[in-house]
Amino acid sequence: MLIPAAALLVGLAVLVWSSERFIEGAVGTAHHLHLPSFLIGSVIVGVGTSAPEFLISGLSAWHGQPGLAIGNAYGSNIANIALVLGVALLLSPIPVAAGVARREIALLVAVTLLSRWLIDDGAISRLDASLLLLPLIGYLALVAIEARRAGQSATAAPTIDPEPEVAPLGRSLLWLILGLLLLVASSRLLVWGASTIATALGVSDLVIGLTVVAVGTSLPELASSISAVRRKAYALVLGNVVGSNLFNTLGVVGIAGLINSIEIEPSVRHRDWPIMLALTVLLWLCAIRFGRPSAQLNRTQGGIFVLAFIVYTAWLVIGAFAATE
16 A cells, blocks of 8 residues: 555656646747647647547557547546536636637537547447548648748637746757656556555445546646646647547547447447537537627636536446446
8 A cells, every 4th residue: 555655646746747847848839939829739738638548548459448449538538628627717717719619629529520420330440440530630730730820820819828938948848748758657657556545445446447547547638737727828728628639539539440440339329429529519609709709718617517527427436336236
């Protein structure tokens, strides 16, 4: 128990420290390269914090358990909106940059609907996986075009966040890379420590998987989002969530499907995917301006998201115990 407890404490401490450095590096890099914060959040932060999902899903498919990939990706999407964004909103309202709801979040709704069409036959084949990866390649190409526009982007207004105090470019890049590596490593260490302690206390593997591991894969997103709110880098928070969910839905499932075809359990189609769609559409509706000069996600909406996560997790745990009786 001593080593897992130490791992838990060290993992938590490193997670907090590395998330601060990671966001500091992301903000500094965006500032020096004249890139919109939302673009940095949706690509660099989004891909980086989705690294645990990529790793878990890829290894699962490689070892002949590709079905874990779909649950990992969709479960992380639910946690990103309901838990990560919800907690961030409880800390502070988040302004929504012009065009984000119309483009990035609308794209997330579209790829979520695409995923339903592909899983409706009960499997994700290699052809289906290719159809998931194509929109991701197109999105990255669009991001590359946006990045070439000197200080201008249709995805976000550069002035939506306060002008940050930033380190030199070299230090920003160092913190960006080192912070990301430590962020992923510390989250894995924290999950191992918590899982080992829970097992020693007699908690079942099923409950551990549904709670500790499920939340653990979203710890990088949660830690980096809280750090971004503290730095008032609000566009990074929304970009992190939207980018992570795009990469989970298209990249994580797509790559796993290319490695090995994925069988889709009925519960994914009837329970998890509808919850994921409902949260995504709710986020989209909250971000739409509806004729207002500006849009803002508020604390009330954050409370609704967090409540939805609590209800969903309780539903999973109660259902798991009912199935074992």
